[in-house]
Amino acid sequence: MGVRMRKSGHDLQRSGSWVMTATTRTSETARGSTAAGPIPSDWHSRLLDDLLNELGTQPERGLSLADAADRLKRYGPNELRQEAAVRPIAILVAQFRSLVIWILIGAAALSIGLGEIVDGLAIAVIVVLNALFGFYQEFRAERAAAALAHLVAPRARVVRDGHSLMIPAAEVVPGDILLHEAGDLVAADARLIQAEQLRTEEAPLTGESQPVEKAIAHCVAETALGDRHNMVFLATTVAAGTGRSVVVATGMATEVGRIAGLLESATAGETPLRRRLDLVGRWLLWACLAIVLLVFVLGLVRSLPLFGLFLASVSLAVAAIPEGLPAVVTVALALGTQRMARRNALVKNLPSVETLGSAQVICTDKTGTLTVGEMTARKMVTGANAYTVTGEGYAVTGEFFVGGQEIPAGSDPLLGRLLRAAVACNDAELTRQAGRYGIVGDSTEGSLLVAAAKHGLRREELEAELPRIGGVPFDSERKRMTVVRAQGDQALAFAKGAPEVIFARCSHIVTGRSTEPMSESDRMRMSLVSATMANDALRVLALAERPLGPLTEYNAKPIEADEIESGMTFLGLIGLQDPPRAEAREAVAKCRGAGIRIVMITGDHPDTARAIARELGILDRGDETLTGTELARLEDRNLTERIARTAVFARVTAADKLRIVRAWKRRNAVVAMTGDGVNDAPALKEASIGIAMGITGTEVTKQSADIIITDNNFASIVAAVEEGRGIYDNIGKTLGYLLAGNTAELTVMLVATLVGWPLPLLPIHLLWINIVTDGLPALALATDPVDRDVLSRPPRPPQAQLIDGPFLKTTAMIGGVTALVTLSAFAFELYSGSPDSAQNAAFTVLVFSELFRSFGARSDTKPIWRLGLFSNLRLLMVVLFTFIAQLAIHYVPALQAVFGIGPISIGQCLAWMALGTIPLAFVEAMKLLRTSGDAATRVPQAEGPS
Numbered sequence: 001m002g003v004r005m006r007k008s009g010h011d012l013q014r015s016g017s018w019v020m021t022a023t024t025r026t027s028e029t030a031r032g033s034t035a036a037g038p039i040p041s042d043w044h045s046r047l048l049d050d051l052l053n054e055l056g057t058q059p060e061r062g063l064s065l066a067d068a069a070d071r072l073k074r075y076g077p078n079e080l081r082q083e084a085a086v087r088p089i090a091i092l093v094a095q096f097r098s099l100v101i102w103i104l105i106g107a108a109a110l111s112i113g114l115g116e117i118v119d120g121l122a123i124a125v126i127v128v129l130n131a132l133f134g135f136y137q138e139f140r141a142e143r144a145a146a147a148l149a150h151l152v153a154p155r156a157r158v159v160r161d162g163h164s165l166m167i168p169a170a171e172v173v174p175g176d177i178l179l180h181e182a183g184d185l186v187a188a189d190a191r192l193i194q195a196e197q198l199r200t201e202e203a204p205l206t207g208e209s210q211p212v213e214k215a216i217a218h219c220v221a222e223t224a225l226g227d228r229h230n231m232v233f234l235a236t237t238v239a240a241g242t243g244r245s246v247v248v249a250t251g252m253a254t255e256v257g258r259i260a261g262l263l264e265s266a267t268a269g270e271t272p273l274r275r276r277l278d279l280v281g282r283w284l285l286w287a288c289l290a291i292v293l294l295v296f297v298l299g300l301v302r303s304l305p306l307f308g309l310f311l312a313s314v315s316l317a318v319a320a321i322p323e324g325l326p327a328v329v330t331v332a333l334a335l336g337t338q339r340m341a342r343r344n345a346l347v348k349n350l351p352s353v354e355t356l357g358s359a360q361v362i363c364t365d366k367t368g369t370l371t372v373g374e375m376t377a378r379k380m381v382t383g384a385n386a387y388t389v390t391g392e393g394y395a396v397t398g399e400f401f402v403g404g405q406e407i408p409a410g411s412d413p414l415l416g417r418l419l420r421a422a423v424a425c426n427d428a429e430l431t432r433q434a435g436r437y438g439i440v441g442d443s444t445e446g447s448l449l450v451a452a453a454k455h456g457l458r459r460e461e462l463e464a465e466l467p468r469i470g471g472v473p474f475d476s477e478r479k480r481m482t483v484v485r486a487q488g489d490q491a492l493a494f495a496k497g498a499p500e501v502i503f504a505r506c507s508h509i510v511t512g513r514s515t516e517p518m519s520e521s522d523r524m525r526m527s528l529v530s531a532t533m534a535n536d537a538l539r540v541l542a543l544a545e546r547p548l549g550p551l552t553e554y555n556a557k558p559i560e561a562d563e564i565e566s567g568m569t570f571l572g573l574i575g576l577q578d579p580p581r582a583e584a585r586e587a588v589a590k591c592r593g594a595g596i597r598i599v600m601i602t603g604d605h606p607d608t609a610r611a612i613a614r615e616l617g618i619l620d621r622g623d624e625t626l627t628g629t630e631l632a633r634l635e636d637r638n639l640t641e642r643i644a645r646t647a648v649f650a651r652v653t654a655a656d657k658l659r660i661v662r663a664w665k666r667r668n669a670v671v672a673m674t675g676d677g678v679n680d681a682p683a684l685k686e687a688s689i690g691i692a693m694g695i696t697g698t699e700v701t702k703q704s705a706d707i708i709i710t711d712n713n714f715a716s717i718v719a720a721v722e723e724g725r726g727i728y729d730n731i732g733k734t735l736g737y738l739l740a741g742n743t744a745e746l747t748v749m750l751v752a753t754l755v756g757w758p759l760p761l762l763p764i765h766l767l768w769i770n771i772v773t774d775g776l777p778a779l780a781l782a783t784d785p786v787d788r789d790v791l792s793r794p795p796r797p798p799q800a801q802l803i804d805g806p807f808l809k810t811t812a813m814i815g816g817v818t819a820l821v822t823l824s825a826f827a828f829e830l831y832s833g834s835p836d837s838a839q840n841a842a843f844t845v846l847v848f849s850e851l852f853r854s855f856g857a858r859s860d861t862k863p864i865w866r867l868g869l870f871s872n873l874r875l876l877m878v879v880l881f882t883f884i885a886q887l888a889i890h891y892v893p894a895l896q897a898v899f900g901i902g903p904i905s906i907g908q909c910l911a912w913m914a915l916g917t918i919p920l921a922f923v924e925a926m927k928l929l930r931t932s933g934d935a936a937t938r939v940p941q942a943e944g945p946s
Contacts, residue, residue, distance in 0.1 A: 042221055051191060055174060057246055064161050067175070068160055078169060156188075172250055177246055178245045185235075187247075189249040192244070193246055198243040199238075200233075210444065213229065214241075234257075235678050256678050280803055333354065336724070344713065346707065352706035352707055358688075359670050359689060362671075367578060368676060375443045375444050381526075385402050389451060412455075417571055418543055419451060419452040420457060423448070423452045426448060426449060426459070469551070478497070479501045480565070588618055591721070594791040594794070595793070596721065596795060603679070605650065605651065658683050676692065684701060690705035733859070735802055744816075745770075747816060751823055757826070772885065773846075780874040813926070840890070841908070845912045849918070851879050853920050859927070
């Protein structure tokens with residue numbers, strides 16, 4: 001295809017997103033040209049002779065070698081240039097963009113400057129390790145995404161100087177004559193000159209799920225991209241037939257190049273998580289400044305020494321900062337990416353994990369995402385029975401049912417006769433691999449062979465029994481094809497095609513075990529059945545056969561269509577469709593239960609899109625369907641108003657998809673977009689979260705996305721949403737746990753300063769609590785399993801913050817209770833013992849309180865006896881380890897010296913442990929009160945954003 005992509009090194013938020021751009025070339029022609037070819041885009045509506053004259057080429061001779069070389073210099077290579085990939089250093093630098101990180105860096109520098117070397121180095125190590133861990137995750141994802149790329153630049157067959165040549169696709173120029181045959185990648189946008197049964201796969205560009213029939217007939221100027229049957233396009237594939245075309249646009253002037261321009265204008269914006277964490281950082285910054293100022297002013301009023309006062313102020317500021325927060329967030333996101341990878345979702349940048357959990361709208365492609373992506377025979381009708389067929393796509397397994405009763409393979413003669421005709425009148429081939437068939441040739445014909453195989457009919461056996469001797473090929477005007485085969489010394493014709501065409505050529509119909517004349521009532525009945533199947537978005541084919549007489553007559557003369565395609569016997573109808581995935585319906589239902597709006601966006605026909613949407617539960621009564629043509633008539637303001645009640649968009653272009661995503665964003669929705677084609681890439685980049693399909697996705701689509709679904713399954717997207725919500729919950733609970741602990745530390749230090757007591761905690765104590773006692777349990781909380789009820793809640797509004805009124809109230813109450821318990825122990829020991837004993841008490845009671853409270857921090861509503869101690873073994877092990885380490889500080893001489901602390905008695909230890917359980921008991925009591933209050937005021941939640 002000769003396409004190369006350019007990776008944007010400045011877009012660090014979406015590290016790895018791709019941008020396709022053109023490089024300015026030398027000269028422009030007098031006709032008006034770009035670097036990649038002439039400007040006009042109405043090639044489909046030009047008169048063919050005028051077009052050939054304008055391009056200066058001849059259908060049989062093509063360009064001369066000299067002219068082709070001159071045009072290559074003039075227009076430049078047929079390619080999209082690739083910019084330098086995002087460098088590892090850029091990914092590393094991006095890890096330091098958080099305000100919280102810079103607050104920690106400032107705290108480390110200040111601590112070292114004041115001589116608190118241990119404190120400063122400890123904070124610095126945390127910052128560096130956090131950055132390295134985040135770098136490792138994103139760099140590994142970049143490498144994994146690159147490994148998915150497997151496209152190679154192909155070659156193209158052109159006519160130059162009257163000879164057929166194979167050249168690199170990058171050397172194709174406007175005016176070249178391209179030759180096409182099945183399996184070729186189209187090397188440029190071209191207008192057809194000849195087309196023999198030519199069909200192309202245009203799903204990557206237009207989203208059309210079925211091969212598109214091509215012809216050379218003129219199209220009107222207003223014809224939509226997906227309906228321009230006289231054009232072939234870069235990045236599409238020839239599915240069947242042969243053809244010849246004249247190149248009208250290369251490189252950036254192609255339809256793919258136009259999509260490149262849309263990619264440049266698409267911007268996703270900042271992720272919700274990054275916005276929320278930056279707000280947390282601003283809260284912490286102002287809190288630190290306020291604390292330092294308050295303590296400093298109070299100290300000046302009390303005439304305390306300036307240096308000691310400064311040290312106390314800095315200690316309080318350090319106490320206010322949850323040093324473990326960046327590591328907790330990074331670990332929560334990283335572990336989420338690992339869980340998502342196990343559920344077939346590859347995450348390219350960490351914040352996108354949580355963004356997906358915030359999704360309110362999922363705009364999804366149909367073909368290959370909601371559907372199998374492979375044509376399948378779903379219904380069959382004969383003169384006697386109507387059959388349903390199970391099995392998806394090219395899978396070998398599947399059964400036939402009549403009225404709910406299974407039909408054993410090979411047991412129904414009438415069905416067998418219909419399927420025999422489907423195999424006999426067929427040009428496709430099947431390849432078997434790992435229990436599935438692969439198709440060589442037209443996918444529709446291949447699906448007929450798969451259906452026959454389910455009933456025990458194999459092509460190779462039929463070829464041996466009924467050798468092919470000739471036929472009349474399919475074309476778009478005849479709308480049918482016929483194959484003649486030898487049955488002993490007799491000739492037998494098999495035909496398939498559009499029902500109305502086959503009906504007109506049939507004189508008999510098979511009913512039960514007999515063949516009878518086909519009456520008008522039979523024709524009307526079968527026409528009604530065909531219309532009903534078509535209304536269900538099935539592609540309906542009719543099949544017929546006719547004995548022709550002695551074989552010698554057809555060996556001696558050419559086969560005439562009019563002679564053999566009359567007086568035929570009607571065998572039945574077969575309805576084909578790209579069926580919904582079995583798990584897609586359940587996944588859609590889960591999304592709706594989670595308050596997520598599902599919107600189908602496809603290049604397919606509106607009837608097909610509506611039928612699949614109804615079957616999956618996406619399209620409800622009252623929901624609207626809009627086509628690309630209707631969309632083009634709407635102004636952005638009107639589209640923004642109508643989009644909330646539109647569930648299906650059909651026959652849309654890349655620009656339409658981009659408009660749809662932008663309309664949802666104007667409604668302040670967090671919108672996810674899925675896709676696999678080049679035409680999906682701009683919308684994927686613009687969306688709050690872009691999701692590419694890993695199997696069928698084009699390279700530019702994968703590089704525009706934040707997440708790659710490796711199995712092309714919509715159910716995997718829903719699983720990723722579930723993980724994203726769980727990650728947000730874990731980040732929220734750890735933030736609450738950390739800030740409640742910091743609130744307790746601050747309160748203890750402030751009250752002691754105001755009362756005039758000695759400092760209850762030394763800076764090393766504060767650092768130990770923040771990094772070890774709080775930090776390690778917080779990391780374990782970040783690994784908590786996803787709540788089973790996470791998809792029963794509506795999405796979080798985009799404006800929702802991690803720190804809001806209820807959060808602050810809860811944090812203050814828990815921190816206050818913890819501080820009260822700590823200060824009580826400190827005061828008791830201070831007045832009954834000594835300052836050193838009081839410091840021991842404050843330090844240890846606060847540590848015990850934090851450790852015990854970590855078990856209650858796992859949920860805002862569920863008590864610990866419902867959660868279970870063993871449902872998070874990491875947390876249990878961390879608490880045990882930290883508890884032992886805390887006791888070791890009191891009894892190991894070296895640690896006593898570092899922490900300035902002394903030994904404690906067993907009685908003191910037990911008493912302080914008992915005090916440490918009070919904050920946990922308070923947390924559990926709050927849960928009971930909150931749960932009972934929520935039950936009394938709960939109201940139903942509306943689905944999706946309004």
